[in-house]
Amino acid sequence: MNKVFFENFLMISELKTIIFIIILFALFAGMKAIEKKKVSFSTRMIIATVIGLILGVVIQAVSGFAKNPMEITFVAETTKWYSLFGNGFIDLIRMLVIPLIMVSIIHVIVNMKEGANIGLLTKKTLIVTVIMVSISVIVGLSVGMLFQVGGNMNVSEGSAEIKDVKNIVDTLRGLIPSNPVQSMVDVNIIALVVISAFFGVGAKRMSKKYLDVVKPFIDLINALQKIIMSIAMTIIKWMPYAVIALLANTIAQRGIESIKEVGIFIIALYVAVIIMFIIQLVAISLFGISPVIYLKKAVAVMVLAFTSRSSVGCLPLTIETLVDKMGVNDGTASFVAGFGTTAGMQGCAGVFPSLLLVFVCNMTGTTMDITFIVMALVVVVIGSFGIAGIPGTATMAASVALSGTGMASLFPAISPILAIDPIIDMGRTLLNVTGSMTNALIVDKSLGQLNMEHFKDMSK
Numbered sequence: 001m002n003k004v005f006f007e008n009f010l011m012i013s014e015l016k017t018i019i020f021i022i023i024l025f026a027l028f029a030g031m032k033a034i035e036k037k038k039v040s041f042s043t044r045m046i047i048a049t050v051i052g053l054i055l056g057v058v059i060q061a062v063s064g065f066a067k068n069p070m071e072i073t074f075v076a077e078t079t080k081w082y083s084l085f086g087n088g089f090i091d092l093i094r095m096l097v098i099p100l101i102m103v104s105i106i107h108v109i110v111n112m113k114e115g116a117n118i119g120l121l122t123k124k125t126l127i128v129t130v131i132m133v134s135i136s137v138i139v140g141l142s143v144g145m146l147f148q149v150g151g152n153m154n155v156s157e158g159s160a161e162i163k164d165v166k167n168i169v170d171t172l173r174g175l176i177p178s179n180p181v182q183s184m185v186d187v188n189i190i191a192l193v194v195i196s197a198f199f200g201v202g203a204k205r206m207s208k209k210y211l212d213v214v215k216p217f218i219d220l221i222n223a224l225q226k227i228i229m230s231i232a233m234t235i236i237k238w239m240p241y242a243v244i245a246l247l248a249n250t251i252a253q254r255g256i257e258s259i260k261e262v263g264i265f266i267i268a269l270y271v272a273v274i275i276m277f278i279i280q281l282v283a284i285s286l287f288g289i290s291p292v293i294y295l296k297k298a299v300a301v302m303v304l305a306f307t308s309r310s311s312v313g314c315l316p317l318t319i320e321t322l323v324d325k326m327g328v329n330d331g332t333a334s335f336v337a338g339f340g341t342t343a344g345m346q347g348c349a350g351v352f353p354s355l356l357l358v359f360v361c362n363m364t365g366t367t368m369d370i371t372f373i374v375m376a377l378v379v380v381v382i383g384s385f386g387i388a389g390i391p392g393t394a395t396m397a398a399s400v401a402l403s404g405t406g407m408a409s410l411f412p413a414i415s416p417i418l419a420i421d422p423i424i425d426m427g428r429t430l431l432n433v434t435g436s437m438t439n440a441l442i443v444d445k446s447l448g449q450l451n452m453e454h455f456k457d458m459s460k
Helices: 002-009 015-036 041-062 072-097 097-110 119-146 168-174 179-184 189-209 211-236 239-252 256-261 261-284 291-308 311-325 330-340 347-364 370-383 394-404 408-419 423-445 452-456
Strands: none
Touching: 015 041, 015 072, 015 239, 015 408, 041 072, 041 239, 041 291, 072 097, 072 211, 072 239, 072 291, 072 311, 097 189, 097 211, 097 311, 097 330, 097 423, 119 261, 119 330, 119 370, 119 423, 168 189, 179 189, 189 211, 189 330, 211 311, 239 291, 239 423, 261 291, 261 347, 261 423, 291 311, 291 423, 311 330, 311 423, 330 423, 347 394, 347 408, 347 423, 370 394, 408 423
């Protein structure tokens, strides 16, 4: 009975588990002391990232760098307790996503000045998104070919199962909110944006004729927007603590041997992420936006994206950073950043699936001619619309890419890649979120709405 209580219920059955839990709380106390010394939030985020990385490696070392660390009792117990603080924080952030998106969009529309054009915002968002995700696919294919990913691996049957892939018509229909409640349950961001836009436009139109009737609704939306942003800022203050637990878990749960097997793929993906990140910086500089200022103000969002591995989980902080720190119009920030968590993700739905295609082609000896490259570009770009921005999208992104290029039967061959998904998902999610931010900056600047004085003010 005692064994069941300690191992299965309490999840503390070894001294090592207790020691690592105590270490985590000691690190939390250290972070609190740093916070009291008025160290900047960005600096604390970087410190937390380094601490989390070291802690994860220490847990791996104590486990003897086991091939399957999660089969070791103290590792499984320690990471379970760490998830309470790391994943618990992400749960709190994600709690705000639906009300934040819906209230923000409605708030922007009902308070929109006469003559503002939401259609132009949508058009520019789509154009910028398609261009940037297309570039990310080209980068992924090029880096994959350069590194010859998969060329030294044998074809394996594997155990991964391909997901059912919708055709493009069903995918587009799925973005139409036939059931608003289901859209909320599925966190279908684009559907929520559509719903909110209809409510906002309806309220705006009726306010011209029936202001006395509609005004309570407008006042409620304005009040909710203030309340939700206040809650978001309260939760975001806990982020450095969560980052320690999140990163420590990611490192601790992956066996070194499994990482070595697909080391070239990991290196290639991060090289592609770096190249695409540089392209993003070049893109905003072409619109007269300083990459240096952008990096200084975006560091907290980037650290959260890297450690949380959730584009949706980062959304409240992404919007807050764009509006409060970078001077982006709140409507543009909510629309473009929200759109970017579901469609046109440059990491999960751009670089990654294109690298996977090269990986499978090299493993199987499939020729990659110009026809294949063009087909891959079209398939991956179209498939990037509708991939949800939450952890675990790798399987769906892979399914879309392989099925669209006629290689669905080879899906089991990517099992080694899916086995180390958390390691590569950190870089992919970082690129997703920075892509949303740079897209928002470009769109807002092209609309003439970006407050450049606010953007350049380093006190923000």
